[in-house]
Amino acid sequence: MTFHSRVTLAVLVTASFAPSLAFASSDDAWGAMRADVAEKCLAAAAGSIEKPRVVVDPFGSQSFGLALVSGKPQGAKGRITQICVYNKQTKTVELGGELTREMLKESAK
Template sequence: MHRLSGLTIAVLLAASPAFASSDEAWDEFAKEVEAKCLNTAAPNLENAKIAVDPFGSERFGLAILTGKAKGADAIVSYICVMDKQAGTVELGSELTADVVGVTVP
């Protein structure tokens, strides 16, 4: 019985940082993802719009960007991933409208 209780406590303690995050911290995180993703996509997109996952995954901030491809008339989208620990950002490959349809308000 003690072993199960210890395991339960360990799991709860490991999960507690996620519960301790404030709304302000999540808002700041989303703003960081937005700024970094827009900056990274700027060479590829004109008039980019972005939808940021407000929490991301356990390890990554996530966003979808859409806009006019620079030098073309096509509307394209990119998936943007920000490593939460390192703060580095990467874009996936260009996704055309026949592959994915994105509407960002």
């Protein structure tokens, strides 16, 4: 077997194990990440939503934790939802714009 063939084989074997590495994280680690996402998203939304509630995507994407934060807008009537994106490396969050119930219903059509 040539050197090039051995390197190619090694890369293929290593790559075949890569998906299983994501599942190697413990339940405790996933739980800690979800708790951090919830805490930081709720804190970020506190200025725009009264008594915000959060729903955290159990795993997020490869790079980001994801959540929906919803509740009554500060000083207004109705209900809004904001998308919260948590950077898994920096552990910081950003909120998307305010989505109203009407906007969410329209997107479902």
